Amino acid sequence: MAMDAIDQVVMNSRLHYLGMAARVIEPLMKLAVLTCMDARIDVAALLGLRPGDAHVIRNAGGRASVDAVRCLAISQAILGTREVMILHHTDCAMGRFTESDLAQRIATATGHSFAEGFGCFADPIDAVLEDVERIRAFEGLSHRDKVRGFVYDLAGNALTEIRRPSTPRH
Numbered sequence: 146m147a148m149d150a151i152d153q154v155v156m157n158s159r160l161h162y163l164g165m166a167a168r169v170i171e172p173l174m175k176l177a178v179l180t181c182m183d184a185r186i187d188v189a190a191l192l193g194l195r196p197g198d199a200h201v202i203r204n205a206g207g208r209a210s211v212d213a214v215r216c217l218a219i220s221q222a223i224l225g226t227r228e229v230m231i232l233h234h235t236d237c238a239m240g241r242f243t244e245s246d247l248a249q250r251i252a253t254a255t256g257h258s259f260a261e262g263f264g265c266f267a268d269p270i271d272a273v274l275e276d277v278e279r280i281r282a283f284e285g286l287s288h289r290d291k292v293r294g295f296v297y298d299l300a301g302n303a304l305t306e307i308r309r310p311s312t313p314r315h
């Protein structure tokens with residue numbers, strides 16, 4: 146009989162993880178990472194993070210949703226983080242579907258209509274820039290000077306910072 150995934154991760158934690166947990170609640174690097182829930186992204190391995198180093202907030206697409214910015218507000222005001230890294234990636238499911246596609250699929254699968262704002266996007270670069278701007282504009286954060294956006298290229302295993310093209314000087 147196949148083991149449930151939850152049983153498997155509980156067993157993994159007993160074998161490998163318990164005892165490594167950091168003792169300090171405030172992230173040592175004063176960093177919060179907002180990224181996608183995509184199972185292919187191993188955030189800790191990719192960024193070299195160890196337990197206790199950073200907050201990692203994940204959702205579908207790594208979008209600056211209402212819930213994500215609420216987490217960031219808590220992260221900064223209560224737990225002392227100062228920098229926000231937004232980490233999107235290539236081949237993201239949220240870039241392959243439209244809002245209405247997703248609503249339709251969920252309705253078909255469940256028999257219930259469910260039309261939330263899912264955070265779908267047409268262009269991954271635009272999505273990163275939009276999330277950087279949204280977080281920089283969010284007044285619930287006291288530290289908005291170090292909000293930076295990146296795209297992780299899964300195929301190339303490369304991390305690229307996305308910057309808004311600077312206005313040409315005249």
Ligand SMILES: [Zn+2]
Pocket residue numbers: 181182183205206207234236237238239
């Ligand atoms: Zn994704």
